[in-house]
Each structure stands twice: as C-alpha cells, then as structure tokens.
Amino acid sequence: MPYFKKLEIPQGEIHIIKDRCKGCSFCVEYCPRDVLEISDEFNKKGYHPPRVKSLERCIGCRLCEMMCPEFAIFVTIKEEKKQKEVNSLESRP
Amino acid sequence: MKKLQFEKSNEKNINVRHPMESILRMDRIPHIWCPGCGIGLAVTAFASALEKTNLDLDKVCVVSGIGCSGRVAGYIKLDSFHTTHGRAIPFATGLKLANPELKVVVFSGDGDLIAIGGNHFIHAARRNIDMVVICVNNFNYAMTGGQVGPTTPLTANASTTPYGNFEHPFNLPYLAESCGAVYVARWTALHVRRLTYSITEALNKKGFSFIEVISPCPTLYARRNRLGDGLDLLRFYLENSVIQHGANTKDLDIGFKGKIVVGKFVDKEKPTFLDMMNEHLSKVLRDKYKKYGE
Amino acid sequence: MKADPKGVLTGIHYLDGDHAIAEGALAGGCRFFAGYPITPSTEAAERFAERIPLVGGIFVQMEDELGSIAAVIGASWAGVKAMTVTSGPGFSLMMENIGLAAMMEVPCVIANVQRGGPSTGLPTLPGQADMMQVRWGSHGDYEIIALSPNSPQECFDLTIEAFNLSEIYRVPVFLMTDECVGHMTEKVVIPPPEKIEIVERRWYKGPKDKYLPYLPDKDLVPPMVKAGDGYRFHTTGLTHDERGYPVINAECQEKNVRRLIDKIRKNADKIIKIEEDQTEDADVIVVAYGITSRVALKAIAEARKAGIKVGMLRLITVWPFPEKRIKELAKKVKAFVVPEINYGQIVLEVERCACGQAESILVPHGGGSVHDPETIFEAIKEAVK
Numbered sequence: 001m002p003y004f005k006k007l008e009i010p011q012g013e014i015h016i017i018k019d020r021c022k023g024c025s026f027c028v029e030y031c032p033r034d035v036l037e038i039s040d041e042f043n044k045k046g047y048h049p050p051r052v053k054s055l056e057r058c059i060g061c062r063l064c065e066m067m068c069p070e071f072a073i074f075v076t077i078k079e080e081k082k083q084k085e086v087n088s089l090e091s092r093p
Numbered sequence: 094m095k096k097l098q099f100e101k102s103n104e105k106n107i108n109v110r111h112p113m114e115s116i117l118r119m120d121r122i123p124h125i126w127c128p129g130c131g132i133g134l135a136v137t138a139f140a141s142a143l144e145k146t147n148l149d150l151d152k153v154c155v156v157s158g159i160g161c162s163g164r165v166a167g168y169i170k171l172d173s174f175h176t177t178h179g180r181a182i183p184f185a186t187g188l189k190l191a192n193p194e195l196k197v198v199v200f201s202g203d204g205d206l207i208a209i210g211g212n213h214f215i216h217a218a219r220r221n222i223d224m225v226v227i228c229v230n231n232f233n234y235a236m237t238g239g240q241v242g243p244t245t246p247l248t249a250n251a252s253t254t255p256y257g258n259f260e261h262p263f264n265l266p267y268l269a270e271s272c273g274a275v276y277v278a279r280w281t282a283l284h285v286r287r288l289t290y291s292i293t294e295a296l297n298k299k300g301f302s303f304i305e306v307i308s309p310c311p312t313l314y315a316r317r318n319r320l321g322d323g324l325d326l327l328r329f330y331l332e333n334s335v336i337q338h339g340a341n342t343k344d345l346d347i348g349f350k351g352k353i354v355v356g357k358f359v360d361k362e363k364p365t366f367l368d369m370m371n372e373h374l375s376k377v378l379r380d381k382y383k384k385y386g387e
Numbered sequence: 388m389k390a391d392p393k394g395v396l397t398g399i400h401y402l403d404g405d406h407a408i409a410e411g412a413l414a415g416g417c418r419f420f421a422g423y424p425i426t427p428s429t430e431a432a433e434r435f436a437e438r439i440p441l442v443g444g445i446f447v448q449m450e451d452e453l454g455s456i457a458a459v460i461g462a463s464w465a466g467v468k469a470m471t472v473t474s475g476p477g478f479s480l481m482m483e484n485i486g487l488a489a490m491m492e493v494p495c496v497i498a499n500v501q502r503g504g505p506s507t508g509l510p511t512l513p514g515q516a517d518m519m520q521v522r523w524g525s526h527g528d529y530e531i532i533a534l535s536p537n538s539p540q541e542c543f544d545l546t547i548e549a550f551n552l553s554e555i556y557r558v559p560v561f562l563m564t565d566e567c568v569g570h571m572t573e574k575v576v577i578p579p580p581e582k583i584e585i586v587e588r589r590w591y592k593g594p595k596d597k598y599l600p601y602l603p604d605k606d607l608v609p610p611m612v613k614a615g616d617g618y619r620f621h622t623t624g625l626t627h628d629e630r631g632y633p634v635i636n637a638e639c640q641e642k643n644v645r646r647l648i649d650k651i652r653k654n655a656d657k658i659i660k661i662e663e664d665q666t667e668d669a670d671v672i673v674v675a676y677g678i679t680s681r682v683a684l685k686a687i688a689e690a691r692k693a694g695i696k697v698g699m700l701r702l703i704t705v706w707p708f709p710e711k712r713i714k715e716l717a718k719k720v721k722a723f724v725v726p727e728i729n730y731g732q733i734v735l736e737v738e739r740c741a742c743g744q745a746e747s748i749l750v751p752h753g754g755g756s757v758h759d760p761e762t763i764f765e766a767i768k769e770a771v772k
Binding site for chain 2: 418454466613623
C-alpha cells in the first residue's frame with residue numbers, strides 16, 4: 001500500500017556502559033528486534049555484558065533501557081531515519 | 094573517596110549520559126542489588142514516571158525503610174531518607190503533614206512495610222494520608238538472608254521455614270483496599286511500562302496510593318525454591334501473570350508458583366486527612382481557624 | 388529571636404504541668420505534635436489537640452508511640468519544630484527512633500511524664516525511674532540533653548528551653564517530669580512574646596551544589612536544611628560521612644559517632660543548668676531533681692533548724708550530668724544525700740563524680756507517692772555523722 005512505503009522508522013544508537021552490567025540478560029531477552037546478544041568478554045566485575053548483534057534492526061523502542069536494572073544500557077535516536085520496506089521489518093518470533 | 098572506574102559510557106559518545114543519571118546519585122552507582130534483582134527495574138520505572146509527571150522534583154521526597162528495597166532512598170537524587178525498620182510510613186506522614194507542599198513517596202519492601210510496619214500501613218491508608226507507597230514484594234526478607242515474610246506463599250522455603258512455609262500470606266492489594274487506599278495496583282518487575290504508567294497515575298493522585306511490584310529475588314527466594322535466576326522468574330511472570338484491571342482484590346492471592354493477577358484494582362476519590370481536617374475544623378471553629386497548608 | 392505571638396497565651400494562668408508543657412511548646416514555636424494517649428501525659432496531648440489548630444500547627448494522634456516519634460522526626464526534617472509526650476511504656480517503645488533522631492541529628496523534644504514502673508506499673512502515680520533510660524535507653528553510643536522541671540511554671544519555661552537547646556545542638560531533648568508535677572495545678576505566668584527568646588536551627592545558606600549535610604561548623608553542629616528546598620540531600624540511620632551517605636567501616640564510625648558524643652560533651656558547660664541553695668557552708672548537700680527537690684526543701688529547712696549545715700543542689704539539667712560541680716563540691720562536703728523516686732539512678736552518677744571524696748547516700752522510693760520529708764531528714768542526719 002503506497003501509504004506504508006513512506007514509513008519513517010527511527011534508527012536507534014545503543015550505548016552500553018559495560019562495567020555497570022551484572023549479566024542478567026534482561027535486555028537480550030526482551031529486545032523485540034533481536035538486536036543484542038551476550039558477549040564473551042568479561043567486564044571489570046567478571047560479568048558478560050551484552051553486545052550489539054545487529055544495530056540496523058534497532059528501532060529505538062528503548063525497552064532494553066527500561067528493562068535494565070543497572071542503568072547500564074540506553075538508546076538514543078540517530079538523526080537519519082531509515083527508510084525500510086515494511087516487509088523487511090520482521091519482529092522476533 | 095576513590096573514584097569508581099565504572100562510569101565510562103561507550104567510547105563512541107562519551108558526552109551522552111544515561112537519561113536517568115540526573116535523578117540518580119551517580120556517585121553511588123553501581124548499586125548493591127544482585128544481578129537479576131527487580132528492585133532496579135522498580136527504580137527505573139519510578140524515575141521514568143517522575144519525568145512524565147509535572148511535579149517539581151525539589152518537592153518530591155523519598156522515604157525508605159530497612160532492607161534491600163529500603164536502599165532505594167540512597168540512590169535517588171531527591172530529598173531522601175533512610176529510616177528505621179517499619180517506620181518509613183509514619184516518618185513520611187510527619188514530613189507530609191508538616192509541609193503539605195511536599196510529595197512523599199515511600200519506597201520499601203514487603204517485610205518492612207507490612208510486617209513490622211503493618212500497623213503504620215493500615216492507619217496511613219485509613220487516614221488517607223496523601224502519599225504514594227511502592228512496595229517491592231520479593232516474598233522474603235532478602236537483606237538478612239531470605240527469611241519468611243508476611244507475603245511468602247504457602248509451602249515456599251525460606252531460611253526460617255526450612256521445611257516450607259505453613260503460614261497464610263497476606264494478599265496486599267486486598268489489605269490496602271480494605272484499609273481505605275484510594276489507588277491500588279499490582280505489577281511485576283517485568284511490566285516496566287505499565288508500572289511506570291501506574292506510578293505516574295499514583296503520583297498525580299491525591300490520597301494514599303499503593304503499588305505492589307512483584308520482583309525476582311534470584312539470590313535468595315528463587316535460589317531456595319529452585320525457581321531459577323532473574324531471567325527465569327521474569328519468564329515465569331510473562332507466562333503466569335494475567336492482567337485484570339478492576340479485579341476484585343479478594344481474589345488476588347498468590348500461591349507458590351501460582352498465577353499472578355496484575356493490573357489496577359482501585360482508583361477512587363476520597364478526601365485526604367488534610368482535606369478532612371480542614372473541612373471539619375473550618376466548620377466547627379469558623380473564623381478562629383485558618384486552613385492548614387494553604 | 389522573639390516568639391511568634393500566635394502561640395503565646397500571655398497572662399497569668401492556673402495550669403497543670405501537662406498543660407504548661409503544651410503551652411510552653413507552642414510559645415517555643417512548636418507547630419507539629421504527634422502523640423499517643425498515655426497516663427499521665429495525655430492532658431498535654433489533649434491541650435495540643437485543642438490549641439495547635441488555632442495557632443496554625445497540626446496535631447495528629449498516631450497509632451502508637453513508634454509512629455509518633457517517627458512522625459516527629461519526619462516533621463522536623465520538613466523544617467517544623469515538633470514534639471511528642473509520653474510516659475514509661477511509651478518511652479520504651481520510642482527508643483529505637485530516639486537513636487535515629489540522635490544519629491540523623493534531628494532537633495525534637497520528647498516529654499516523659501514519669502510514672503511508677505517497671506512495665507505497666509503505677510499509671511496514675513509518680514516515679515522518677517526513667518532517668519538512666521533517657522540517657523542510655525537506645526542502643527549504641529549517643530548523647531542527649533534531659534531537663535527536669537519541678538513545677539508547672541518550670542514545665543512552661545523548660546519546654547521553651549528544651550526547644551532552643553534541641554535547635555542549637557540538633558539533638559533530641561527530653562523533658563523528664565513526673566506524674567506529680569504533671570498533674571499539679573499551680574500558677575503559671577506566661578510572659579508577652581517579646582520577652583520570650585527562641586532559637587531556630589542554624590540554616591545552611593551556601594550554594595546548593597556544595598551542600599554537605601553533615602559537615603560540622605566549629606561547634607561540631609552541622610547547619611541544617613529542610614526537605615523541599617532543593618538541596619536533594621540524603622540522610623540515613625546507618626553510620627554516614629559528611630555527604631550523608633552510608634559508609635560501613637570503623638574509621639567512619641569513629642568520625643561520625645565521636646562527633647555526636649563530643650557535640651554535647653564539649654559544649655556541656657553551656658548546656659548545664661543547676662540551682663544551688665545554701666551550699667557555700669554546707670557539710671551535706673542534697674542533690675535532687677523534679678518533684679523530689681520540692682519535698683527535700685522541707686527536710687533541709689528542718690535540718691537547718693536542727694543546726695545541720697545542709698544545702699541543696701537542684702539538677703535542672705540532668706543530662707549532661709554536672710560532673711564538674713559535683714567533683715568540686717565533693718572536696719568540700721562530707722556527703723551527698725540523693726533522694727529520688729527510684730532505687731538508685733542519679734545517685735550512681737553522683738557517686739561516680741564524687742570519686743570517693745564524699746559519701747553518696749541514696750534515699751530511695753519505689754514510686755507511687757513522693758518522699759516523706761522525714762526520711763530525707765534522717766538521711767541528712769546520718770550523713771553528718
């Protein structure tokens with residue numbers, strides 16, 4: 001439908017404060033767009049912080065920011081929006 | 094004082110700070126709560142809710158008691174008070190009645206507010222003192238090592254009920270409603286956005302508002318009862334919580350590994366303690382009485 | 388500064404001690420009262436309930452004494468002078484939060500109209516058996532100030548004094564009367580507001596972002612702020628540093644608690660008030676406080692008639708205890724006679740301070756009435772031997 005093809009979807013910029021993370025995985029679990037995964041690196045406290053797996057899928061919903069009990073991740077919205085076909089926006093199953 | 098090393102954000106944008114930093118005491122972050130603990134989520138929801146209201150943050154006070162949830166006052170950058178066990182509510186009553194312009198929020202745990210603080214809870218609700226009480230319910234006394242509490246479900250294990258709990262627990266929304274609270278809601282730590290909305294509503298409301306936040310306690314309650322870690326509990330809440338706004342608070346008991354009914358159950362209007370006092374004393378004393386707080 | 392005329396009921400009144408406490412508080416600027424009824428202090432609460440709404444304050448009867456003292460501390464943080472009254476059993480209930488008030492350095496006044504104890508004891512009869520409890524009742528190390536009026540007039544005057552002291556030193560101040568003085572009706576003269584000096588807490592006036600809640604001034608008392616003024620301070624009952632943040636280690640404990648102790652001990656000379664009568668030539672000194680000091684007057688008069696050189700040291704401030712004066716007098720006199728309506732509390736302090744240089748003779752009384760002046764007279768006669 002012509003209306004939806006002009007949809008502007010925000011592009012999120014993810015900031016992870018690695019040393020604050022305590023490895024609970026809430027952000028990874030509850031990201032609706034499968035953007036994050038647990039990394040293999042250790043932070044100063046010995047936990048595995050998340051890492052951004054696919055930044056282009058992030059739409060800036062900020063659920064990771066809200067679900068983090070440690071204030072260790074937050075999202076800002078990039079200036080350029082992405083123009084995407086509606087079809088390519090699959091959500092997490 | 095040793096500067097904590099953990100403050101750096103992602104190298105890319107060092108100037109960008111976490112949006113909640115203005116409301117947190119950043120010199121005390123990272124906080125003491127365990128990985129997977131839901132108190133951080135309750136604080137996040139509270140901080141977001143404060144943004145959404147139009148309250149003058151200089152006039153918002155946070156009063157906490159003793160316990161894990163009682164440490165919340167220490168991390169919030171408002172006038173915050175860490176008081177004695179169970180006495181957060183009367184302390185908050187004193188604050189509010191001495192200066193009615195203050196908006197007082199009591200942030201504490203199930204044991205602190207309902208066991209030792211039970212008497213103060215029911216009377217503050219009865220009097221309808223204008224305050225918001227956020228009770229983080231993790232079903233045990235976590236700070237002291239996981240003892241049984243007034244909300245521990247039947248048969249659950251706790252350090253002082255090593256053979257399983259055989260006491261009936263409280264149903265907190267039922268208790269709050271029967272004591273006269275004007276706003277009663279329950280959410281789990283998973284429902285951050287709905288919890289934020291509820292807290293916003295409660296902050297904008299006059300009267301005794303009570304919000305119960307069901308929270309995972311991975312280190313103690315969950316470990317003792319083999320419920321997994323924080324993530325497992327959040328998954329459990331997703332599967333087993335049911336949103337029923339306006340449900341009868343009588344039916345909101347939580348059994349061990351049972352269904353959790355969440356939602357907003359009570360939202361009514363009732364004159365507060367100060368409203369009643371002013372109205373009544375004006376009527377009786379007429380010219381001799383000047384309305385208090387105006 | 389002068390008293391707020393709204394709260395001062397200038398004139399000559401016929402009041403009982405409890406009512407005088409309430410009037411004294413209102414004159415002293417108290418605008419918040421939270422209490423719980425308990426004989427024999429209830430009359431003070433009732434007087435507050437009647438009077439405080441008319442002077443722009445607020446009265447709330449809390450659900451118990453624990454709630455009362457917590458509310459008083461909260462109200463004080465909101466910048467309002469706050470008070471509660473109670474008696475023995477309620478006093479015991481308040482102990483934990485009295486520790487909180489001492490630790491958070493909150494100005495507040497608590498009146499204990501003592502009755503016979505222990506436990507439920509003699510609700511309607513006098514006692515003076517809480518004198519050690521007021522000093523040591525809460526756990527941990529802390530210092531307080533305790534005053535002991537012996538008449539309704541003094542109840543009025545010393546309540547104002549109590550508020551002033553609590554504001555100056557940011558410490559809970561106690562008014563230790565007893566049922567006899569509390570229920571005794573006598574003439575009370577309430578002066579005009581211009582003649583009443585009241586003191587406000589030292590308010591912090593510096594920049595908001597540089598505020599440290601527990602950074603003391605030279606007299607060891609930190610300036611205070613109140614909730615709602617944008618200082619975003621934090622305060623806790625945990626051992627804390629100047630920022631008000633909990634620091635759980637021995638160094639912080641030493642700094643924090645040492646200052647709480649020194650705050651009173653080092654300023655003791657400015658706080659202590661005693662009244663001496665005929666002590667210059669005395670061989671025996673009667674050390675008394677509260678109602679017993681009035682009973683002792685008869686015994687002293689009799690003794691003087693019998694040719695015994697006896698004087699009286701009346702403790703108006705019981706805590707901090709006037710150690711220096713007792714030490715001085717111990718060198719000059721043969722003995723101290725300490726009548727009190729208990730089985731020996733303040734006598735222990737007298738004995739400690741006398742350091743063996745003079746004898747300390749207790750004239751005990753279990754409670755339930757005041758001493759028979761004869762017993763005090765007998766003790767004085769014994770002491771002179």
